[in-house]
Amino acid sequence: MIFTTARQPGARSIRPAAATHLFAVGQAVRLRGNFGTFPKTSEIYRITGTLPPMGDSPQYRIRSDGERHERGTTQDSLEPVRLSQSGEGAALIERTFGHG
Numbered sequence: 001m002i003f004t005t006a007r008q009p010g011a012r013s014i015r016p017a018a019a020t021h022l023f024a025v026g027q028a029v030r031l032r033g034n035f036g037t038f039p040k041t042s043e044i045y046r047i048t049g050t051l052p053p054m055g056d057s058p059q060y061r062i063r064s065d066g067e068r069h070e071r072g073t074t075q076d077s078l079e080p081v082r083l084s085q086s087g088e089g090a091a092l093i094e095r096t097f098g099h100g
Contacts, residue, residue: 019053021075023060028081031073044081045071 023029027047048070051059057074 019056019058019075021050021058021060023047023075023078023080025049029060029062029078030081032077032079045078 025047029045029047030043031045043064043066045062045064047060048063049061051061051072053059054074057076059072059074060078061070061072062078063070
């Protein structure tokens with residue numbers, strides 16, 4: 001048996017959905033450890049820009065305050081960082097009056 005598919009006139013071809021960026025510019029992130037390697041746990045990076053996907057993984061430009069250069073990395077290499085938990089690290093005015 002031979003099966004054929006007929007395309008309906010005006011029908012669009014189905015393309016796989018583009019990979020979605022999960023992190024926003026300005027967001028704090030940390031590099032995940034790879035097999036046998038552990039990144040500095042205190043090394044926090046900020047997303048400085050988004051880049052086109054590499055395969056199925058979106059890419060980002062990241063930078064830490066301690067470095068003069070930016071890095072490029074894929075989304076699967078990053079994890080989000082919560083900077084302030086119960087007021088830690090927040091400015092006194094933010095703890096007193098809130099964010100807005």
